[in-house]
Amino acid sequence: MKRPSLSIVVIISLILVQYSIISxxxxxxxxxxxxxxxxxxxxxxxxxxxxxxxxxxxxxxxxxxxxxxxxxxxxxxxxxxxxxxxxxxxxxxxxxxxxxxxxxxxxxxxxxxxxxxxxxxxxxxxxxxxxxxxxxxxxxxxxxxxxxxxxxxxxxxxxxxxxxxxxxxxxxxxxxxxxxxxxxxxxxxxxxxxxxxxxxxxxxxxxxxxVRSRFISVLCDPFILGLLLELAALLILIEVFHPTYLGGFAGGAAFVLALLGLGMIGADATAIILLLLGISAILLEVKLGHGGSAIAGAILIIFGTLLLYRREYFIWTISYTSLLVGGIAIIIIVSGVAGFYLHKIREVIKRRRSPLDLNMLIGKVGVVKSRIEPGKPGVVLAMSDYWTAYSDEVIEEGEKVKILRVDGLKVYVRRIEKK
Structure with a gap:
């Protein structure tokens, strides 16, 4: 009986406190x-x-x-x-x-x-x-x-x-x-x-x-929107080469926030197109790798950001030039970091040849799994896969061979002489 009595006392106390506040x-x-x-x-x-x-x-x-x-x-x-x-x-x-x-x-x-x-x-x-x-x-x-x-x-x-x-x-x-x-x-x-x-x-x-008011203030800043779009592109690209789901989620969230902010400030189509072209140019740096694409992307993003500001006719009495230079400097730095990272990704891609590039078999050592005779193919195990193999000499099962050339899915091999 003690527990119900205690509950009643608590309820009555809350009612009295609420009544006191209202009064x-x-x-x-x-x-x-x-x-x-x-x-x-x-x-x-x-x-x-x-x-x-x-x-x-x-x-x-x-x-x-x-x-x-x-x-x-x-x-x-x-x-x-x-x-x-x-x-x-x-x-x-x-x-x-x-x-x-x-x-x-x-x-x-x-x-x-x-x-x-x-x-x-x-x-x-x-x-x-x-x-x-x-x-x-x-x-x-x-x-x-x-x-x-x-x-x-x-x-x-x-x-x-x-x-x-x-x-x-x-x-x-x-x-x-x-x-x-x-x-x-x-x-x-x-x-x-x-x-x-x-x-x-x-x-x-x-x-x-x-939190809502502060969030709106941050999200409506054109420089923040430009940085969000750059960050979204970089995170999504990182996710492509280093799948963790976290990068893809964060990149997608940054992109959605940027679109939300662009909608809130009523960005015009020209500014949005310039921003998207800038991001595309930065991503293109993975393919080109000479740095020019990243620089062009940064310039496009800066012009897109300026167009976002341009729709607001006023309204700064402080040194607008100082504010502008500071914001542009931030965008250039972020673009430079993004371009450097993408350049490094390209270098890694060049070093790691695609699994679909069969020419990577040339020079590799394999083991004969099925006897090879001139004019009669056999089977070779190389790089964890089985390949149809040809040779100008007889090579018995179990012998090691070196791959000389590749023709489609056929490999041409030579016996490695035992020392």
């Missing part, structure tokens, strides 16, 4: 959700904001975004701005001391219901840039300028000042942003900012990027 949560008339958007604005950040909005309850009074970024990708920026603009919950963006809302961050900040900046923070530099930091086509600049202007107007902000962030790549300090009606006010202390917004007594629910 505790209901005790707060207001809750706020806080998320951080730092570093690169990508699809992982969009997923984070979407999760925050979906987590909101009827008591959620605001979603606070602590923003500090140098920029990110256009597609992710569009998605985040759409989520903010359609949200039925007030969205507050807070740029901390020394923080930045450059490029993509400027669009997100302007889309918010309330924008508060700390001393030493800055917003702006939203001019679209292409690969290498060059200015984009005037049509694209005008389109982005009109978009940021419409965002500002929808939030009753200074549309002209917002437009200058794109057309003149202008930045605004916290004081300038308040002066030109871009930000609401300046506040150094985050908690005091919440008090001013009437949220000082609200229950805070902080949401951090989960």
């Amino acid at each position: 505790f949560a209901k005790g707060y008339e207001k809750t706020i959700i806080i998320i951080r958007m730092e570093n690169t604005i990508d699809l992982g950040m969009e997923d984070l904001l979407s999760r925050a909005i979906n987590t909101a309850s009827p008591n959620t009074k605001a979603i606070v975004i602590i923003l500090n970024t140098n920029g990110g990708y256009l597609e992710a920026t569009e998605g985040i701005v759409d989520l903010i603009m359609r949200s039925t919950i007030k969205v507050i963006v807070y740029i901390p001391a020394g923080g930045r809302a450059f490029s993509a961050g400027a669009y997100i900040a302007l889309a918010s219901d309330r924008l508060i900046m700390a001393p030493g923070s800055v917003i702006g530099s939203a001019e679209p840039r292409s690969i290498g930091g060059m200015k984009e086509d005037p049509k694209i600049i005008n389109a982005m300028a009109s978009w940021i202007e419409s965002i500002a107007l929808s939030r009753n902000r200074n549309a002209t000042a917002a437009r200058y962030m794109v057309t003149e790549n202008r930045d605004y300090t916290a004081m300038e942003a308040v002066k030109y009606s871009i930000a609401e006010y300046i506040e150094a202390d985050f908690h005091r900012m919440l008090v001013k917004e009437g949220l000082g007594d609200a229950y805070i629910n902080s949401i951090s990027p989960d």
Whole structure:
């Protein structure tokens, strides 16, 4: 009887704990959700904001975004701005001391219901840039300028000042942003900012990027996708020559992940074709072996990767050239390692002649299993196989012979004289 009684006590205790938690949560008339958007604005950040909005309850009074970024990708920026603009919950963006809302961050900040900046923070530099930091086509600049202007107007902000962030790549300090009606006010202390917004007594629910959001961020990086495709090809090739199933499984998984990432970022056909041609050229190094094919493959993969980046018009205010050179260097190193490995595989293949190459029998020693006479074939055992054998002399069973030439499945032999 003790065991059932103990079970009842445990169940009742769990019910009471659950009730206490629910009552505790209901005790707060207001809750706020806080998320951080730092570093690169990508699809992982969009997923984070979407999760925050979906987590909101009827008591959620605001979603606070602590923003500090140098920029990110256009597609992710569009998605985040759409989520903010359609949200039925007030969205507050807070740029901390020394923080930045450059490029993509400027669009997100302007889309918010309330924008508060700390001393030493800055917003702006939203001019679209292409690969290498060059200015984009005037049509694209005008389109982005009109978009940021419409965002500002929808939030009753200074549309002209917002437009200058794109057309003149202008930045605004916290004081300038308040002066030109871009930000609401300046506040150094985050908690005091919440008090001013009437949220000082609200229950805070902080949401951090989960495994899914981080996974999406990594998988949507074009350089990562290029490396995944190279890795997939190399692992599958290793599996072909060194069957363990592990290499084939890992290579297949890397290839599937790369395809998933290419689909998520909406890669165009030209970029995908260049990437696949690059992988094919690297694999061709096994056949050619002079190194040129691996180099060509690396170049094709680099151009394919650049095309993946090219579809994202913006949005870097840091040294894009440094980022680009670093990424290209990684791809070249990986391609070089892959090419070296494939070259070594080719050398091994050349040394190990194919079992189907019957000329390998020439010069081998065999044992006569059936008497051989001129014009009358016998049987010879050589290299663990039986062969129809011919000779110009009589050779008795059990004698050793040397294979002189091969004609189809027939071998021509000569007796090895006993010493």
